[in-house]
Amino acid sequence: MKKINVLLADDSPVFRTGLKSLLEAEADIAVAGEADNGQETVELARKLLPKVVIMVATMRGLNVLETARQISNEVPGTRVLVLFHNGDDNYLHQLAEAGATGYRLKQTTAADLIKGVHQSKGREQFSTPIVH
Numbered sequence: 001m002k003k004i005n006v007l008l009a010d011d012s013p014v015f016r017t018g019l020k021s022l023l024e025a026e027a028d029i030a031v032a033g034e035a036d037n038g039q040e041t042v043e044l045a046r047k048l049l050p051k052v053v054i055m056v057a058t059m060r061g062l063n064v065l066e067t068a069r070q071i072s073n074e075v076p077g078t079r080v081l082v083l084f085h086n087g088d089d090n091y092l093h094q095l096a097e098a099g100a101t102g103y104r105l106k107q108t109t110a111a112d113l114i115k116g117v118h119q120s121k122g123r124e125q126f127s128t129p130i131v132h
Contacts, residue, residue, distance in 0.1 A: 006023055038059050041055055041062075051077070054113075064100075068100040071099065081103065
């Protein structure tokens with residue numbers, strides 16, 4: 001079985017560790033790398049070519065919009081899933097323009113997040129897609 005490679009990006013090592021444990025409990029998901037800022041996320045996405053990048057909206061360095069834009073432009077096969085506390089329609093529109101594929105609230109359930117990663121196998125949007 002081919003695994004879905006995921007790149008995690010968050011400036012909190014504790015959050016990344018928890019998320020990594022959660023994702024790697026799934027037989028078909030592997031965490032290919034971890035980043036703690038926007039620039040490192042872009043660099044690792046170029047190098048690792050993950051199927052999915054899961055990143056939080058509040059990282060150091062490059063902001064999430066520029067990070068998503070660069071990944072979308074430079075690693076077109078990679079889907080970007082953004083986690084944030086609460087977003088408004090204007091912010092979601094900006095994320096969509098930057099190339100993010102979907103979003104989840106940071107308070108989402110583990111099952112919902114895993115569902116979003118599994119949906120990256122095909123061409124369909126995440127279940128919480130960003131609508132242009």
